Amino acid sequence: MSALGDFARAYAAHAGLPEPEIGFEAELAARQAPLPLWARLSAGPCALAARWLAPLVFLGRPARFDDLEPANKDALLARLQFARAPLLRGAFLLIKIPVLGACYASRRKGA
Amino acid sequence: MKPDFDFVVAGTGAGGAAAAARLAEGGARVAVLEPGPRATPQPDGTRAVALYYANAGLTAGFGNGLFPVAVGRTVGGTTTINSGTCLRPPIDAVARWERTIPGFDAAAFRADVEDVWRTLRVKTVPAERAGASTQLLFRGLERLGVSGAHYLDRAEDGCAGDGRCCFVCPSGAKATAASAFLEPALKTGNVELKAGWRLVEAIPARRGGLAGARVAGPNGERRTLGARGVILACGSLATPYFLRRIGASAGDGLTIHPAAKVFARFDETVEGWRGVPQAGGFLDPEAPRLRFEGAFVPPEMAPLTIPLEGRRLRAWIEAYANVASFGFLVRDAGRGSVLHPVGADMPFIRYTLADEDLRLMTRGMRTVARAYLAAGARKVLLPLNRPDNEIETPRALDAFDWESVRAAELQLMGFHPLGTAGLGRVVGSDLAAAPGVYVCDGSVVPESLGVNPQVTIYAFALGLARRLLGGRA
Ligand SMILES: Cc1cc2nc3c(=O)[nH]c(=O)nc-3n(C[C@H](O)[C@H](O)[C@H](O)COP(=O)(O)OP(=O)(O)OC[C@H]3O[C@@H](n4cnc5c(N)ncnc54)[C@H](O)[C@@H]3O)c2cc1C
Ligand code: SF4
Numbered sequence: 281m282s283a284l285g286d287f288a289r290a291y292a293a294h295a296g297l298p299e300p301e302i303g304f305e306a307e308l309a310a311r312q313a314p315l316p317l318w319a320r321l322s323a324g325p326c327a328l329a330a331r332w333l334a335p336l337v338f339l340g341r342p343a344r345f346d347d348l349e350p351a352n353k354d355a356l357l358a359r360l361q362f363a364r365a366p367l368l369r370g371a372f373l374l375i376k377i378p379v380l381g382a383c384y385a386s387r388r389k390g391a
Numbered sequence: 392m393k394p395d396f397d398f399v400v401a402g403t404g405a406g407g408a409a410a411a412a413r414l415a416e417g418g419a420r421v422a423v424l425e426p427g428p429r430a431t432p433q434p435d436g437t438r439a440v441a442l443y444y445a446n447a448g449l450t451a452g453f454g455n456g457l458f459p460v461a462v463g464r465t466v467g468g469t470t471t472i473n474s475g476t477c478l479r480p481p482i483d484a485v486a487r488w489e490r491t492i493p494g495f496d497a498a499a500f501r502a503d504v505e506d507v508w509r510t511l512r513v514k515t516v517p518a519e520r521a522g523a524s525t526q527l528l529f530r531g532l533e534r535l536g537v538s539g540a541h542y543l544d545r546a547e548d549g550c551a552g553d554g555r556c557c558f559v560c561p562s563g564a565k566a567t568a569a570s571a572f573l574e575p576a577l578k579t580g581n582v583e584l585k586a587g588w589r590l591v592e593a594i595p596a597r598r599g600g601l602a603g604a605r606v607a608g609p610n611g612e613r614r615t616l617g618a619r620g621v622i623l624a625c626g627s628l629a630t631p632y633f634l635r636r637i638g639a640s641a642g643d644g645l646t647i648h649p650a651a652k653v654f655a656r657f658d659e660t661v662e663g664w665r666g667v668p669q670a671g672g673f674l675d676p677e678a679p680r681l682r683f684e685g686a687f688v689p690p691e692m693a694p695l696t697i698p699l700e701g702r703r704l705r706a707w708i709e710a711y712a713n714v715a716s717f718g719f720l721v722r723d724a725g726r727g728s729v730l731h732p733v734g735a736d737m738p739f740i741r742y743t744l745a746d747e748d749l750r751l752m753t754r755g756m757r758t759v760a761r762a763y764l765a766a767g768a769r770k771v772l773l774p775l776n777r778p779d780n781e782i783e784t785p786r787a788l789d790a791f792d793w794e795s796v797r798a799a800e801l802q803l804m805g806f807h808p809l810g811t812a813g814l815g816r817v818v819g820s821d822l823a824a825a826p827g828v829y830v831c832d833g834s835v836v837p838e839s840l841g842v843n844p845q846v847t848i849y850a851f852a853l854g855l856a857r858r859l860l861g862g863r864a
Pocket of ligand 2: 551559
């Protein structure tokens with residue numbers, strides 16, 4: 281299991297989104313395949329940091345993202361999305377591209 | 392020594408394809424290099440971005456904010472993934488170029504613009520093909536008593552309103568640099584399209600001899616092509632790399648037309664993915680540097696463009712069938728630069744959004760939000776990365792603390808990088824950067840245009856081809 285897969289699973293569980301038909305790992309791999317090497321290589325470490333480090337840094341809670349209360353999960357994701365530091369927002373985007381693609385794969389056209 | 396070709400053109404976007412086509416029609420033998428693949432329609436927009444946008448859509452500028460910049464890397468360049476909107480270059484800009492750039496022939500340039508207009512078969516979007524996002528915005532503007540909204544002119548023939556222009560038009564109706572220029576030129580037999588090949592270095596002519604292009608093929612093979620002229624048309628982000636290698640001081644003066652869009656949630660079904668996404672536009676008479684144009688992303692792209700996260704994001708995605716969006720762009724006063732520490736394909740972009748541009752951005756989002764609320768939207772979502780970005784009433788919109796908005800909070804994007812080898816600054820009116828080395832792509836546009844730039848770039852290319860053919864075309 282990959283760091284990105286773990287984050288995607290936790291993200292989907294929080295947002296109430298289903299696992300993709302082909303599973304997270306396969307869906308993420310397919311979505312990452314056409315990305316540049318640097319983006320593929322950095323998504324994993326970024327996901328690891330978002331899951332393990334970000335709760336401590338942004339919420340002061342030494343907990344995994346998965347174990348936070350739903351309201352705190354939203355608060356953490358908002359901190360990353362609303363980060364003013366361009367590099368931080370850029371790093372979060374590197375996770376979002378494959379993860380949100382995979383999580384929302386079954387949610388086309390608002391269905 | 393006999394040249395391998397009369398001209399080597401690097402890039403098949405608006406500038407490259409148009410120049411190559413006119414040169415070939417005039418009898419010149421032309422090699423055209425294009426490292427990107429041929430694009431085929433993709434049912435999933437995210438895949439089209441990954442395959443046909445440079446760096447899979449991950450190109451971005453950094454400065455007082457995060458500024459993603461989109462360009463294409465495919466046959467037809469960015470025109471293959473653009474919205475197809477056509478606007479003539481602003482009259483004031485052309486008049487300024489005539490006044491300030493020695494040798495710039497405004498009359499000939501205007502004639503080239505009309506030539507482009509005909510070649511692209513430009514037509515106004517019929518009201519019935521406009522997406523519902525545009526119709527709703529027009530409804531709101533009407534209720535507010537704002538006049539001047541109109542349907543836009545687009546490069547298309549037989550557009551079915553599939554709404555996927557920026558992700559490769561499925562019907563092939565959109566006129567691109569490939570369909571309108573390159574493909575007809577290939578039929579002349581004078582063009583050799585070297586697909587998968589890229590320029591590595593342009594070599595200026597010495598003492599009246601040939602210019603050259605060091606090129607690399609898809610399997611790493613290298614060759615040097617001799618030619619009367621090498622034309623750099625790799626786009627505003629890559630061309631400066633080649634210019635700097637021959638001693639030109641390119642890369643500064645970057646403008647990007649910072650652009651953003653406001654989302655609005657209605658009770659009624661919108662299905663904004665049907666119809667032409669960029670169907671309508673209008674200008675703000677009190678802020679002429681602000682231009683409003685339709686913008687709608689298909690559902691699979693929405694999670695990445697909506698500035699929300701977690702369950703708030705999901706609520707918008709669940710309601711996406713009821714969501715409209717409309718965009719705006721700024722003729723920027725801010726400037727940026729592009730450097731290439733690791734080669735032409737990895738631009739390092741610096742960009743500073745000017746304070747006056749930030750004010751125009753907030754004015755733009757306020758205008759669109761107000762129009763959608765007047766049209767009956769339940770809620771609007773501002774392109775701001777901050778928690779108070781959802782607004783439900785005109786009163787709340789007025790009460791919003793606009794002065795507190797920072798450039799770093801904007802959810803914006805640049806779709807029109809221009810000016811990194813500006814005419815009159817880096818190249819002369821003959822578009823020559825060195826003996827036998829010419830530039831014709833967005834990089835030569837001398838200033839922030841304020842209009843979608845493809846027509847302007849195509850026109851520069853036609854002018855260059857005519858001059859290189861010695862007035863024969
Ligand atoms: C999403 C989107 C929507 C847009 N919508 C509109 C619109 O509606 N109307 C409008 O007027 N404009 C629009 N634009 C902008 C417009 O399409 C571009 O400004 C225009 O195509 C730029 O032309 P160009 O010749 O400068 O470069 P490009 O069209 O980008 O072409 C450059 C080409 O050079 C190639 N290249 C790169 N490196 C090399 C190399 N080393 N060797 C050889 N080739 C190389 C690239 O692969 C590419 O094909 C849009 C842009 C985007 C991103
Ligand atoms: S609206 Fe559809 S048919 Fe028309 S140009 Fe765009 S993608 Fe093509």
